[in-house]
Amino acid sequence: MADLSLADPLWKKSTSTVGLVVTTDGSLVNVMAAEWTYFVAKDPIMVAVVLHESNWTTARIAGLSEFSVTLCSEAQAGVADFCGSFSGADVRKTSSEDLSLRDPVVISTPWVADGVMALECTIERRVGLPHYTMVIGRAEHVHGVRESAPPLVKHDAMYSLGDAISRRQVTVGAAQLDHGLRVCAVCDPHASREAPYEVALLGDRGEVVAKQSILPDEYGDLDCFLPVPPVGPGPVRRVAVSRAGYDTGFATLPSG
Incomplete structure (x- = not known):
């Protein structure tokens, strides 16, 4: 196997989950797709979203104390593509009829329905990285864990999960x-x-x-x-x- 240069887009060689991150300043609700969305702790549950410095949401979330994030299902590939392709500074993304927002229970930020699950989060900390900010949220409430909704997987393109691997080797x-x-x-x-x-x-x-x-x-x-x-x-x-x-x-x- 040939070595890859560190200048290559190595993240496209691996996989990640896609999160729909919702922020609101009290008047405008925006949704962005964060390709790098991960659970980073389980007691208490914490989730991290990694945002590029050029994202409109990065500037917005700097002054906020909360956000919601929906882990995308495979049925949300189009929504994830749309929310990741355009800036909320240019288009009101919530005008899309493919986006279904729901009222929150604990925080004041709505959440996107139809994913694998959605989490209402308060911001625990921000971690500065070269050209990126990792925003770590503490889950205050979770909505609709849908085991029947296969997760969306990003591997350069978007994929759905296949059959579980059957291992025949000890x-x-x-x-x-x-x-x-x-x-x-x-x-x-x-x-x-x-x-x-x-x-x-x-x-x-x-x-x-x-x-x-x-x-x-x-x-x-x-x-x-x-x-x-x-x-x-x-x-x-x-x-x-x-x-x-x-x-x-x-x-x-x-x-x-």
Whole structure:
């Protein structure tokens, strides 16, 4: 894989969620699309929107104490494109009949309906970045978490989510501790919680030094401590973890 220059638009090579950020000064309500909208804390819930210095909203929000943000659903691709393509200084975006505003419950700024969810936020802090400002809001109220509304994903163009990835491989890691091994593994989160992991400690020639069946934790993962047998054909070099219906995963232990 060829290296990319830092001058390339690297953000277009990754993905982000799109937020519809609503601000009001008491007379004019404006909606802008923020391509970089993320949850940044969960207790309390905080969400960050990153705004370019040239955005009209960046200047407006500097004097405000609140905003609302709607995480876009795939049905809002046109709305997101429209709100991200024009400035509120030039056009009254709320005139679009594709934008459905709703009254707030806690703050005084309305929110856009029909997304995955909308959050009423008070501004917790602003973080200055080169040419951008990250505005971090503390969620005071959430509207309409719609699991039936797939989120809109930005990856240069806009995309909807496809099918969930079905993982057929167990992925394993292990750490050598003073008196044994800590073994951690994951596989498909939809696997049965009743199906155990089969953990095998392997020697130099791949021979099984020890083996044990262990049930997954509440998340379906494996996290266990195994004592290394005091005697045996040789040192443990690898750990193999299998599960019915999945390809076996391996972890290599340092020699010496």
